Amino acid sequence: MVLTEPIASKNLSVYELLALGRQPYTNWLGKLANDDISIINKSIALLELEPFLDKKCFQLSDGQLQRVLIARALIQDTDIILLDEPTTHLDLYHKVQILKLLKSIAHETNKSILFTSHEIELAIQLCDKMLILDGTNNAFDQPCNLIANNSFDSLFPTDTISFDPNTGSFRIKK
Numbered sequence: 001m002v003l004t005e006p007i008a009s010k011n012l013s014v015y016e017l018l019a020l021g022r023q024p025y026t027n028w029l030g031k032l033a034n035d036d037i038s039i040i041n042k043s044i045a046l047l048e049l050e051p052f053l054d055k056k057c058f059q060l061s062d063g064q065l066q067r068v069l070i071a072r073a074l075i076q077d078t079d080i081i082l083l084d085e086p087t088t089h090l091d092l093y094h095k096v097q098i099l100k101l102l103k104s105i106a107h108e109t110n111k112s113i114l115f116t117s118h119e120i121e122l123a124i125q126l127c128d129k130m131l132i133l134d135g136t137n138n139a140f141d142q143p144c145n146l147i148a149n150n151s152f153d154s155l156f157p158t159d160t161i162s163f164d165p166n167t168g169s170f171r172i173k174k
Contacts, residue, residue, distance in 0.1 A: 002069045002083040010058035014049060014068050015040075017057055021075030043071040046105065063094035067101070074105065081105075083115035087122070095119060099126045120152070124168045143168070 007017065021043075022036040032040070044050060047067050057065060066086060073081045086102065087095040099119070103126055106113045117123050123130055124143040131140040132151050139151040146152060152163040152170075162171050 002073050002086060004084045004088055007057060007069070010056065012057055013053065014055055014057060014060070015053045017068060018044065018072050018075055021072040024076065039077060040075055043074045046074070047071040047101070062089045063097065066090065066098055070101070074109070080112045080114060083113070085117060086115050087117060087119055095122060103128070121169050
């Protein structure tokens with residue numbers, strides 16, 4: 001699980017934070033077995049974190065820290081990874097980078113990745129399936145089917161914002 005709240009101690013090194021992902025599998029001393037180290041190293045390689053391992057978490061940018069937190073969730077080795085607003089406080093480039101990374105991880109590791117987001121247009125382009133929490137229908141399907149079924153139309157008042165199904169984007173009504 002990756003939450004939006006800040007981590008408890010940004011004074012940990014990146015490697016120390018990653019190793020905490022294996023804590024449910026270690027003995028009461030927290031000693032990492034060879035299998036634990038192997039899983040940690042695979043996640044480090046997958047998320048390209050080698051240059052950051054000795055850095056303290058407070059030295060990382062928001063995007064770098066988000067990649068570390070995603071790696072820690074992956075290290076927990078669960079079938080499902082939950083993320084709350086994984087692109088909050090990131091610029092457009094890093095938002096796209098994180099979402100593409102999540103899609104790649106889901107496909108490469110055969111894990112289900114579920115995240116909340118207000119980045120609807122990015123989610124339409126990068127998610128395999130979406131659940132629209134509109135308070136009434138809560139439609140769930142592939143983005144192309146949600147567009148075809150006009151599922152995005154109810155998200156905003158029609159006098160301010162409309163959804164353009166041809167472009168898959170929202171338009172501000174002037």
